[in-house]
Amino acid sequence: MFLTLIVLAVLVILSGIMLVFYTEVARPAQLRANATATMQSFTASTATANVYATGTAHVTATAHAKATTQAKATATAIQSVYANATSGSPAFGSSLAYQDDGNWDTYDAVGGGGCAFRDGALHSTIMKKSFYVPCFAKATDFDNFALETEVTIVKGDEGGVIFRGNDKTSKFYYFRIGRDGFYSLNVSKDDKNSTPLLYDTSSAIKKKAGDMNLLTVIARGKQIYLFINKQFVAGTTDGSYSAGEIGVFAGNNGNETDVAFSNVHVWSL
Structure with a gap:
């Protein structure tokens, strides 16, 4: 009986040791397993994220490259429009x-100024602040x-x-450039009101007094393209007016x- 009690006591002690072992050792092992699983999960997630990020970066880079290519293709196409539109014999020159x-x-x-031919050119001169002087070619009519x-x-x-x-x-419509480096395309509604369609700066503008700038407008239907010194700067669509001087x-x-x-020079399209 005594021996049995000793054996039981030993078993309880051993069970306690096993319990303690499980409690004190297995848990860290379980935590380590959990940590490993978490790390594996994190690593897998990171790998997935990296793959996604790499894929996204690749897609973004591809999209950017594609957009750049398309922009270059568009610019090239518009420059071709310019070359074709200004070739051949002009209808007016x-x-x-x-x-x-x-x-x-x-x-x-x-208030001073006006429109006059002098020094081998047609001059438009304006002395009054916040005003402009237009010089129309009244015998022209182009669409x-x-x-x-x-x-x-x-x-x-x-x-x-x-x-x-008119x-x-x-x-x-009027297309202007300034010595401040800005250009704009506007629609004049009457003597006092106009609406801007395009407004921006352009490095193509020569800004020194006495510098010559070559301005080109290509208008076909509602499509309007603007060029400064043979360089495309902007385009838009507007149907306010279809023909005129x-x-x-x-x-x-x-x-x-x-x-x-x-x-x-004016080329009919």
């Missing part, structure tokens, strides 16, 4: 050294075309070209402005 079949405006503006002319800001602020215009109602203008944003225009 003038050196603007003197009056011609375009029947260009010549007048004195209120789909490429219009190109040389623009030299002799002094002052800005100048540009007018197209699809000088009697002051309804027309061409012209040139100078604008005063705070400085007396004189702009000289030479060698205008």
Whole structure:
């Protein structure tokens, strides 16, 4: 009996040791197993995340490369549009050294300036701040075309070209560049109101007084493309006006402005 009790006591002690062993040793082992499983899970997740991130980066890089390629393709296509539109014989052309079949405006503006042929060019001059002086070619009427002319800001602020215009109602589009490096495309609604369609800076603009900039507008239906020194800068769609006169203008944003225009050409499309 005593021996039995001793054996039972030993078994209880051994059971306790086993329990303690399980409690004190197995748990860390279980935690280690859990930690290993967690680490494996984390590693797997990280690997998956890395694969996803790598895949995403690859997709993003591919998309960026594709977008860049498409942009280059678009720019190349538009440059081809420019090359094709300005090739061949123009429907209208003038050196603007003197009056011609375009029947260009010549007048004195209120407050000084106006439109006049001098020094081998058509000059638009404006002395009054926040005003502009348009010089229309009243005998012209173009719908789909490429219009190109040389623009030299002799002094002052800005100048540009007018197209699809009606000088009697002051309804027309105008594409301007400034010595501040900005360009814009606007729709004139009347003498006092206009709506901007495009407005931005361009490194293609030569900004020094006396620098010549070659401006080109290609208009076909509602599509309008703008070029400065043969470089595409912007395009948009607008159906406000479909045809009309061409012209040139100078604008005063705070400085007396004189702009000289030479060698205008229009190709019908």
